[in-house]
Amino acid sequence: MGKVIAHSLFTDFDVDLFKSGKHYRLYKKFGSHITTVNGVEGTYFAVWAPSANQVSVVGDFNFWNDGEFKLNVRWDSSGIWEGFIPKIGKGNLYKYKIHSNNSGIVTEKADPYSRRNEHPPSTASVIWDDDYTWKDKKWMKNRKKNNALDAPYSVYEVHLGSWRRKMEEDRSLSYFELADELVSYVKEMNFTHVELMPIMEYPYDPSWGYQLTGYYAPTCRFGYPEEFKLLVDKLHQNGIGLILDWVPSHFPSDDHGLGFFDGSHLYEHPDRKKGYHPDWKSLIFNYERNEVRSFLISNAIYWLEQYHADGLRVDAVASMLFLDYSREDGEWEPNEYGGKENLAAISFLKELNEEVYKSFPDVQTIAEESTAFPMVSQPTFMGGLGFGMKWMMGWMHDTLKYFGKDPMFRSHHQNDITFSLAYAFTENFMLPLSHDEVVYGKNSILGRMPGDEWQRFANLRLLYGYMFTHPGTKLLFMGSEFGQYEEWDFQGSLDWNLLEFDPHKKTKAFYKDLNKFYKTNPALFEKGFSNEGFEWISLDDSQNSVISFIRKGNKEEENLVVVCNFTPAVIDSYKIGLPTENKLKEVFNSDKKKYGGSGITNSKLIKAEKDSWNGKPYSAEIKLSPLGITIFELK
Structure with missing residues (x-):
């Protein structure tokens, strides 16, 4: 040597x-x-x-x-x-x-x-290289239509270490095993995409991967880099896209990491007011330094190019945008114009998105952004940040708050369930029920539902049905699709044994069918980011706690009528207004017995009459199932 x-x-x-x-x-x-x-x-x-x-x-x-x-x-x-x-x-x-x-x-x-x-x-x-031979040519050739903004997005959010474990060996599944078990499960459940919580190398398991030290290395916890490529490849071969969580907002101060790299503040901002994150006790990248911007944008491109990722969900964007994020007066300084916006971070995000979409026009970037910062998902040439989508955090908070209330009191909170439509088309929104909603004492999604066991599962199905018919793309954290009882534990495994019991087994069957219904009904996604794709029938029937609306696609004959009954009362005859003289055919109902419901459905065609109602020239009388969502075709 x-x-x-x-x-x-x-x-x-x-x-x-x-x-x-x-x-x-x-x-x-x-x-x-x-x-x-x-x-x-x-x-x-x-x-x-x-x-x-x-x-x-x-x-x-x-x-x-x-x-x-x-x-x-x-x-x-x-x-x-x-x-x-x-x-x-x-x-x-x-x-x-x-x-x-x-x-x-x-x-x-x-x-x-x-x-x-x-x-x-x-x-x-x-020191590493690999000579992996990709077999996803068909997906890569056609993925533009699968990742387009007018395509269905039903995303399964996964933490690889706790999705399923080999209990007898007390270990997580490997990338190789996940390429079989996870891929086959996601395909069975009809999800369109998988989103992985950060798989870049991280030192501390309780960070869930959000404190990165190896930005260019898939974590070796589950195997070699080429085995992670195999997992991505298998997803693509089965028609499933991959979104990676990506963290350009902060990094840990571990001795071997990026912090104080060469004895100076190289990657982090030297001013503690801009370079230290008080919530996460971590360091913040110096977006004012050219070489740091190149490091981060190169990293985003790396995962899209070398690992064929179909999108990046950018974590903690709000913390990047504002100088006063989680800081008290005196702990931050205004920008040169006297505002609280972090101008360097904003410039960086715009540059990031411009380069991503220039190099990969067939992928999406998705912002986890929780404020009212304008035009997050608008192109940069229009003054936006340039993301493809943004998480709809307001919808998530209002919806979970509403569903957590006893149905007896929901009539007083009708605005909680309808308010999101007042701003639903200001951004390209993704509706998230993510890992953040099932930890730290918040309870599981099922655990938030009120009532006895039957009502809790009926509420859960209604929540998911409402989510899938609301404008925007969808994201659900693993385990919620079958009614995980306990909060998420990153050290354990999902409670797959629950599927031995009917309520959970039938909830899983419901979500599987709901995913399929969503993917095969263009009215639910073709105009998901446009007010042309949505029309209220009734939003103010607080007395019955019922809402009704029409979802529209490119073809009028594919439009759907959606009615949600947020109480356990059966309504044998409920009148809704219709814009045209059609017949209604029930095509989906969360109250079917095969899903654990009571079986209250509309089995026959229902003819609209020329009798104005809800401000529309025609109307029809339908049966509403308890705590149920009913969807009709306009025949």
Whole structure:
């Protein structure tokens, strides 16, 4: 094994782009790359450490000795240290030993661009490459229509470590096992997409993956990088898209991570008012620094390009947008215009979305954003942030609040269930019932429902039916589809044994059918972000706690009439207004016995009469099932 040989993957143009924040494929340059120089195989290393006066590669190949393999600093003031070390390669462990210009500080860091890391609590990077051969050509060729804004989105949110476990071995499933079990389950349940809580490497299990240290490495908890590619590939081969949770908002201060990387505030903002997150005790990226912007945008592109992801759900966007987020007076400073907006973060998000959609027009970015910040999901050329969709947090809070009330009192809270339609088309909204709603004492979704057991399950089916007929795309956290009783436990497994019992088994059958109904009825998604796709019949019948509306697609003959009865009372004859003289045919009912309901349905065609009602020229009388949603075709 020889000394470091001068070698570079960077052109002058690469360096200029990096320094200006416009290099969006940095993973092809930085990190460790197995290559051959002068006929000798080895590994090229490159790391950004502008405040260093010495950077060495230490690893299992040299007993972690400092100073033996010193990288060379580039002459161009880029702060890039690089070099080729012969005869080391795939599987070797390594870190960077960085001697800082800052008062003799020495740090030992994992590679920010490593493709694989050691299993926590170990912290070294692993030299890695893979030659995985993708088999998802058909999906990739056609995915534009599957990921389009006028396509159905029913997303299954999954935490891989606790979805299902091998109880006898007390371990999570591997990527290889998930490629079989998770994929077949999601396909059986008719979901269109899977969203994975962060799978980038993270040191601390209770963070659920939201405190990242290995931004370019799928966590080794479940297997090798190529095995994660197999999981993605299998999803695609079965017609299922993949959305990855992505966290550009903050990162932990672990010694081996990005914090104080070269003895200076390199990745985090040096001003604590902008660089420290008080809620999560973590560090905030410096969006004002060009090289940091390039690091993050390159990372987003990496997962879309190298792992064929169909979308990125961007975590904690609200915390990025506002300088006063979770801060008291005196703990933040206004921007140059005297406002509270973080102008650098806003600029970064716009640049991110522009590059993503330029390079991958067939994917979506989705903002988890909880404020009224305007035009989050509008294009940047119109003044928006450029996301494809935004989580509808207001709908989620109001809906769960309403469903948590005893039906006896719902008549006094009609506005809670209808208010979301007042702003439903201001953004491209995704309706989330996510992991955040089933932890920290909030109870499971089923556990929030009032009444006896029958009523709780009927309420749950009604909630899901209302969710799927409300404008917007859908997201549900794992386990909620069969009525998980307990709150989510990241250390355990979903309670699959509940499916031995009828209420849970029938709830699962209901959700499976609901997904299929949603996917096969264009009126529920073709105009999901436009007020042209929705028309109220009645929103103010608070006395009966009933709402009714029409969902519309591109073809009038495919329109649907939806009626929700939020009380356990059966209404044998309920009058609704209709715009045309049609016959109503019931096509979906949450109260069917096969779903655990009472079997109150409309079995015959119902003819509309020329009798104005609800401000419409025609009307029909229908039967309403208890705590049920009834959906009709207009024949």
